[in-house]
Amino acid sequence: IDECAAACPTCAGAMCGTQTCDDPSVLATDLGDWTCTCVAPSSGVGIAGPAVCVLDECDLFGAVCETAAPPQSGNDRNTAQLSLNDWECVCPMPYPATQVATAMAADCVLDECVETCPTCAGT
Numbered sequence: 522i523d524e525c526a527a528a529c530p531t532c533a534g535a536m537c538g539t540q541t542c543d544d545p546s547v548l549a550t551d552l553g554d555w556t557c558t559c560v561a562p563s564s565g566v567g568i569a570g571p572a573v574c575v576l577d578e579c580d581l582f583g584a585v586c587e588t589a590a591p592p593q594s595g596n597d598r599n600t601a602q603l604s605l606n607d608w609e610c611v612c613p614m615p616y617p618a619t620q621v622a623t624a625m626a627a628d629c630v631l632d633e634c635v636e637t638c639p640t641c642a643g644t
Contacts, residue, residue, distance in 0.1 A: 586610035589626035
């Protein structure tokens with residue numbers, strides 16, 4: 522029995538959404554082994570039902586952060602499949618943790634006076 526044909530006719534239909542279906546065994550004794558798999562660039566697999574698809578935009582755009590000067594780390598705060606353009610580049614230490622940019626490289630600025638001498642402003 523091809524469970525994809527029976528339970529998930531197109532995997533683009535109501536059962537699996539925009540996912541692909543695979544039934545590794547069509548033997549009548551191997552029921553409940555069919556899977557829905559998210560379409561790239563999303564990832565996720567559901568066994569005998571729809572997958573929960575995630576999209577880590579850092580996998581797609583991480584080079585923007587990694588090749589910046591200085592090299593930065595990427596962070597996708599929301600990996601839901603439909604949450605787009607919310608990835609961030611974060612400046613490394615010793616830069617302030619507040620130096621972050623959304624969907625682009627951050628402008629990392631180290632002002633030693635501000636960072637190491639807060640009392641200088643009062644003199």
